[in-house]
Amino acid sequence: xxxxxxxxxxxxxxxxxxxxxxxxxxxxxxxxxxxxxxxxxxxxxxxxxxxxxxxxxxxxxxxxxxxxxxxx
Numbered sequence: 001x002x003x004x005x006x007x008x009x010x011x012x013x014x015x016x017x018x019x020x021x022x023x024x025x026x027x028x029x030x031x032x033x034x035x036x037x038x039x040x041x042x043x044x045x046x047x048x049x050x051x052x053x054x055x056x057x058x059x060x061x062x063x064x065x066x067x068x069x070x071x072x
Contacts, residue, residue: 001019001020001058001059002017002018002019002024002052002056002057002058002059003016003017003018003019003057003058003059003060003061004016004017004043004047004054004057004059004060004061005017005018005061005062006039006043006060006061006062006063007062007063008035008039008062008063009063009064011030011033012028012029012030013028013029013030013034013035013038013039013042014026014027014028014029015027015039015042015043015046016046017046017047017050017052017057024050025046025049025050026046027042027045027046029042
């Protein structure tokens with residue numbers, strides 16, 4: 001199973017492609033307050049470098065955080 005994992009919970013923006021438990025490729029940017037600009041090009045780049053398309057991805061994973069965004 002191929003997984004596209006996205007982490008934008010901190011000032012670091014990370015994207016990784018995994019096959020089962022093995023990391024195929026991972027990229028991280030220190031993109032303070034610019035995740036909305038950096039994320040899509042980062043996903044496009046990592047899929048291109050891994051020779052994959054979105055159709056090859058079986059599962060999308062992302063974080064939920066940081067906690068103070070969803071505290072009541």
